Amino acid sequence: MSILKFSKTHEWAKIDNNTAVIGISDYAQHSLGDIVFIEVPKVKDKVKAGSQFGTIESTKAASELYSPLSGEVIEINKDLINNPQWVNESPLERGWMIKIKIENNSEVNNLLDEAAYKDFVAKESH
Amino acid sequence: MDNRLIFEKSDEGRKSNYVKKPAIELKEPGQILPANLLREALPLPSLGELEVVRHYTNLSKLNFSLDTNFYPLGSCTMKYNPKINEELSSLEGFLNIHPFQSEACLSGALELIYNLEALLSEITGMKRFSFQASSGAQGELTGMLMIRKYHKVMKNKKRKVIVPDSSHGTNPATSSMCGYETVVVESNPDGLIDLDKLSKVVDGETAAIMLTNPNTLGLFEENILEVADIIHKNGGLLYYDGANFNALLGITTPRLMGFDVIHLNLHKTFSTPHGCGGPGAGAVGVVDRLTDFLPAPVIDKKKDKFYFNYKIKHSIGKVRAFYGNFSVLVRAYVYLLRLGREGLLRVSQNAVLNANYIREKLKNDYNVASNKPSMHEVVFSCTRQKEKGVPALDIAKRLIDYGMHPPTMYFPLIVKEALMVEPTETESRKTLDYFIDCMLKINREIEQNAQTLHDAPHTTPVKRVDEVRAARNPDLRWRFSAK
Numbered sequence: 001m002s003i004l005k006f007s008k009t010h011e012w013a014k015i016d017n018n019t020a021v022i023g024i025s026d027y028a029q030h031s032l033g034d035i036v037f038i039e040v041p042k043v044k045d046k047v048k049a050g051s052q053f054g055t056i057e058s059t060k061a062a063s064e065l066y067s068p069l070s071g072e073v074i075e076i077n078k079d080l081i082n083n084p085q086w087v088n089e090s091p092l093e094r095g096w097m098i099k100i101k102i103e104n105n106s107e108v109n110n111l112l113d114e115a116a117y118k119d120f121v122a123k124e125s126h
Numbered sequence: 127m128d129n130r131l132i133f134e135k136s137d138e139g140r141k142s143n144y145v146k147k148p149a150i151e152l153k154e155p156g157q158i159l160p161a162n163l164l165r166e167a168l169p170l171p172s173l174g175e176l177e178v179v180r181h182y183t184n185l186s187k188l189n190f191s192l193d194t195n196f197y198p199l200g201s202c203t204m205k206y207n208p209k210i211n212e213e214l215s216s217l218e219g220f221l222n223i224h225p226f227q228s229e230a231c232l233s234g235a236l237e238l239i240y241n242l243e244a245l246l247s248e249i250t251g252m253k254r255f256s257f258q259a260s261s262g263a264q265g266e267l268t269g270m271l272m273i274r275k276y277h278k279v280m281k282n283k284k285r286k287v288i289v290p291d292s293s294h295g296t297n298p299a300t301s302s303m304c305g306y307e308t309v310v311v312e313s314n315p316d317g318l319i320d321l322d323k324l325s326k327v328v329d330g331e332t333a334a335i336m337l338t339n340p341n342t343l344g345l346f347e348e349n350i351l352e353v354a355d356i357i358h359k360n361g362g363l364l365y366y367d368g369a370n371f372n373a374l375l376g377i378t379t380p381r382l383m384g385f386d387v388i389h390l391n392l393h394k395t396f397s398t399p400h401g402c403g404g405p406g407a408g409a410v411g412v413v414d415r416l417t418d419f420l421p422a423p424v425i426d427k428k429k430d431k432f433y434f435n436y437k438i439k440h441s442i443g444k445v446r447a448f449y450g451n452f453s454v455l456v457r458a459y460v461y462l463l464r465l466g467r468e469g470l471l472r473v474s475q476n477a478v479l480n481a482n483y484i485r486e487k488l489k490n491d492y493n494v495a496s497n498k499p500s501m502h503e504v505v506f507s508c509t510r511q512k513e514k515g516v517p518a519l520d521i522a523k524r525l526i527d528y529g530m531h532p533p534t535m536y537f538p539l540i541v542k543e544a545l546m547v548e549p550t551e552t553e554s555r556k557t558l559d560y561f562i563d564c565m566l567k568i569n570r571e572i573e574q575n576a577q578t579l580h581d582a583p584h585t586t587p588v589k590r591v592d593e594v595r596a597a598r599n600p601d602l603r604w605r606f607s608a609k
Contacts, residue, residue: 036597059593060536062295064310084598 136171200546236432251381252411265389265408354384376471
């Protein structure tokens with residue numbers, strides 16, 4: 001069974017053994033507003049925990065996407081590129097962005113579980 | 127209102143001879159160009175002179191401009207452009223010159239650029255300027271290309287450029303265009319550069335830091351000398367984004383703050399036309415050790431004669447055809463001569479006073495983004511309004527109903543529900559009071575009738591545009607084939 005974790009930069013990772021699917025949280029999509037453009041890396045590119053892996057643009061602003069975990073990209077959500085609104089409509093399902101092969105499982109411990117992330121968001125929005 | 131494009135108004139066979147006949151005899155294109163470079167006539171619209179006049183006069187009536195309304199767009203310095211600038215830049219001698227004339231024929235124009243350079247050097251402390259770049263962003267790129275070349279010639283191994291998280295979007299974009307990795311440094315809770323965090327990311331591979339001062343929160347970076355020290359000790363350079371220079375004229379200089387390369391937006395601080403009303407001019411200034419890298423040519427003087435000097439040892443080359451937007455330079459020169467040293471100082475003092483007047487009058491009703499004193503612009507954070515269901519966007523749109531251009535919204539990115547207000551020095555207290563009254567009124571409307579705000583603006587021919595559709599499926603041009 002996969003586990004869901006969050007980063008303080010508002011990305012999520014659904015971890016299944018040694019792979020993880022990555023996207024942005026409902027709070028993040030809500031703060032950004034209508035998403036109009038997404039740029040993600042290519043398959044086989046490396047991503048690093050805490051480093052930028054892509055760009056997301058809403059009608060308000062362009063923002064960086066930070067990877068919650070390090071690893072190699074093994075799949076990208078190609079359909080999302082032409083349907084950026086999916087990030088708004090379904091941030092945790094259809095709005096997924098990349099799937100990676102996890103390089104270092106211990107990094108998972110640095111992430112927040114859903115309850116802790118909710119607390120973090122509650123504090124940040126005040 | 128008739129919203130059709132002029133192409134859609136075309137009426138086959140209608141025409142007018144409203145194009146002035148030139149004084150010289152014209153050749154047919156076929157007499158000058160080879161056949162393969164000729165194209166068939168363009169399907170331009172056919173209309174009579176009166177129809178064309180009406181089309182554009184009606185369009186111009188829809189225009190929202192500084193000449194018609196208060197325009198407090200933050201970080202843009204939408205100050206009034208005195209009409210004498212227009213008058214003098216339209217003098218025959220300036221208007222009808224051509225860059226292919228000989229230097230001897232152009233000496234007046236060259237002298238003006240030479241003198242403008244001297245004035246801006248004094249105002250900023252820079253050694254030399256280039257006026258080729260025709261926008262702030264192009265000025266930035268020019269400046270950063272010089273920094274890149276400097277490091278290359280000095281054989282410095284540099285990899286990254288630092289920008290604060292409050293920086294203008296063009297800063298990281300420019301750094302990337304120059305092939306550097308952009309490293310973002312978080313601001314401290316006051317909205318200023320965090321020296322500890324900065325020290326951690328600066329090392330021998332740091333090519334430069336790009337800063338705006340006052341920064342985009344309208345705050346003076348009070349630790350600028352320490353920042354300069356950290357960067358210089360690591361062999362990096364300081365780039366000054368002149369977007370907010372309107373706060374500092376005659377008070378301090380980028381040179382005193384430790385900057386090595388700067389750009390000035392003549393269309394902001396120096397009262398030349400701005401935005402789509404441009405064209406713009408991004409004057410790029412450098413300290414002594416970077417003059418060898420300026421775009422060629424610069425204008426020099428030998429025995430009372432002005433000439434284009436192409437002999438610049440490590441020049442990055444040209445960044446624009448000819449010599450930038452010359453008539454813009456005339457306007458900036460007129461502005462400087464009219465104001466003089468004392469006048470320029472008062473420009474900045476009044477710009478800062480006006481912003482702080484608005485801040486003081488609104489601070490009880492709208493949160494201010496930082497407790498530090500404001501310079502020439504003030505950033506509000508409309509979080510209290512947002513909690514009541516009215517985001518900064520609605521407030522901005524409602525201001526249009528009251529006859530004012532909205533301030534900058536949702537920027538800087540580190541401020542939630544940001545509204546950035548820059549009134550500039552050219553507004554009267556009466557105008558500022560009207561703006562303040564309207565902002566207070568809008569705040570009351572949130573309680574009384576929030577729907578009015580959600581639906582604003584009510585008074586414009588076009589209401590809220592579908593920004594999402596426009597961004598996702600932009601339709602940017604008229605297609606001739608549509609027929």
